[in-house]
Amino acid sequence: MTGSLRGVEAAFTQLAARPPDLWGFSLTGVFTRYLDQGSKQVTWLHGALGSATVLTEAASEVGDTDMELGLLRMAGPRLQAAQFGTLLLATWVDFLHLADAILRNCPMCSVEKLFTDLHRVQGLMEPTLTDLASLDPERVEAATLAMPELMGKLTREFDALHRETRSTMKLGGQIIAATQALEMVAMISTLKMSLPRLPPSGPAALGVGLVMSSGGVMVGSRLVVSAEWVEMMRRLVQAGVISVPAVGAAVLIHGGQVMMAQAHQDLPEGVREALGDGPEVRGMQVTGRAGAGMSDGPKHHVLPKEHREWFERRGFKGDMDIDQFCVRLEQAHHEAIHGGGDWRLGRTWPGEWNRMIMGELRRVEGRIGRVLTRNEVLDIVAARMKVYEIPVMFTKGSSR
Template identity: 85%
Template sequence: MKGSLRGVEATFTQLAGRPSDLWGFSLTGVFTRYLDHGSGQVKWMKGALGSATAFTDAASEVGDTDMELGLLRMAGPRLQAAQFGTLLLATWVDFLRLADAILRNCPMCSVEKLFTDLHRVQGLMEPTLTDLASLDPERVEAAALAMPALMGKLTREFDTLQRETRSTLKLGGQVIAAMKALEMVTMISTMKMALPRVPPSAPATLGVGLVMSSGGVMAGSRLVVSAEWVELMRRLVQAGVISVPAASAAVLIQGGQVTMAQAHQDLPKGVRDALGDSPEVRGMQVTGRAGAGMSDAPKHHVLPQEHREWFERRGFKGDMDIDQFCVRLEQAHHEAIHGGGNWKLGRIWPGEWNRMIMDALLQAETRAGRMLTRDGILKEVARHMRDYRIPMNFTSGGGR
């Protein structure tokens, strides 16, 4: 994804720096806002990947298997957001390349209509990009679930714009070179990945720069993903790092299934065969929130909020802020670990979670004779979470 983002950034820079053609048209001036729209999205995607990297680095150093897996799961929503955000940016690049080709090769095409078309496409993408940029697990999950249908709409928009431009070129009696230039742009991603040429009657394929190239799984006549990608996705799904709906949506999009995407649609048979016959694969289909295992159960701060400054002095800042270490517990379980739900009375009970975990951490510091490191705290917390049967499925909670 970092490589894809670099490529997208380079394209924005290239399009912004291209001089105007003989007719004075280019993707600058009134069209600059569309270049800026794409460039502005890159920043949060880089941040999401950087945050995911921070969690994976912390996981490799914590020294506790369960906590390691919990930290990796925290990287999951950020990876999903960056994955689908990058796919949308790659699609936006396809639209901008096409618009650039139209401006340069079709002087009789309406600039005002092209501006309006791009505005409409941007409006289709904006809500999903906003949800992805929030990095909120539930909003990211909902955005991933809606992605196949969105890519279907974008594909039809792209195909319509391409066909209308070709018709205008023919009516205007333009030379064959202009037609070839337009065709080159609309096929550039497919040609780059050496995939079979899309028949003239089929919609163009968007954003396929993210599709792996060699050793892939076939779905119909198209290469979907590499066998290595499928195996990695299977492991991440089994570990709970990448959600089943997100994995399914990604495969549907890369398999060219977006124009027929429906709720509860199964994976392409070729991918299902490659993944193997397992419960995870049999369940890997687009589902709603309930099917994704999402719950509205209360969130519990594993690291007590009233001791926020204590934890900050020991490294829990930024991506590793204590608000990231929340778990969803059923109401009865949540009340039980807090002494019956009344926190004032609960603090009197030695086994109350917040009191117990702080006592344990302070004792650990006394034994160590120094301030605990972040990894040392997480290792100690993991031990007590197992004792209290608290799952290490962390989610972001409320802030200050």
């Protein structure tokens, strides 16, 4: 992921540094906003990967296995957002490479039309990028489900712009220039393929820099993902870190099936066989929130909000803020651990969650004679969550 993002970032830098051509055109001036679009997205993508790294390192340091998995699952939405965000940025680079080739090699092409075309494509990407950048698990999941359809639209836009440019250049008698320009695009873009040779029914695969090609699994006539990638996805799905809709969307996109993506499409047979015949694989379909096992129940802060400063002094800040440690519970379960529907009466019960967990943490600190570390707090909380049958499946809750 980091390597792919660096490659995309380098492409933006190279495009911005190119001097104007003989006609004075380049991707600067009025087109600068489209370069800036990529730079802004790179910032949050680096942040998402950094956040996932922090959570992964924290997971490796806790002693409780369930808490370790819980922290890894917290990193999952950030990884999904970074994966599909980087894919969209790689696609945007493809469009900018094509626009750069048009500006430099097609003086008879309309600059105003090109500006409008890029604006339209940017508008298609913007809502999904905004949802991914939020890092909110539900918004990220929804954006993931919409990715195959979006990539289909972007593919059609790219192909139309490509064909229109060829027609314009040929009509202007620039057949040699047209050939050179289009070959240049095929060489420098992440497509790494000669688009004019594709049959009309075969969509271009944009952002193909993320496709794995070594020892891969065949889907139709295309080599889609590597065996290593499939095994990694299988393990992450089993652990609940990556959602099955994300795997399905990624395979549909990498397999060039975005033009025929449907709401409930199974994984391709070749990938399904490689993943193995387990129940988690048989259930791999692109589903909605209900199919992904998500709930609309209330969110419960396992680290009580009224003691925020106490937890902050023990390292719960930033990516490990207490608002990250919420779980969805059924309404009855949520009321039960807080002593019933009236929270004021519930607090009089020694077993009420907030009263119990703070009492336990303070007792341990008094016994050992020092402040607990963040990981020690998490291990204690994990043990009490088992007793109260609270699943270690964290989601972001409301903040201050």
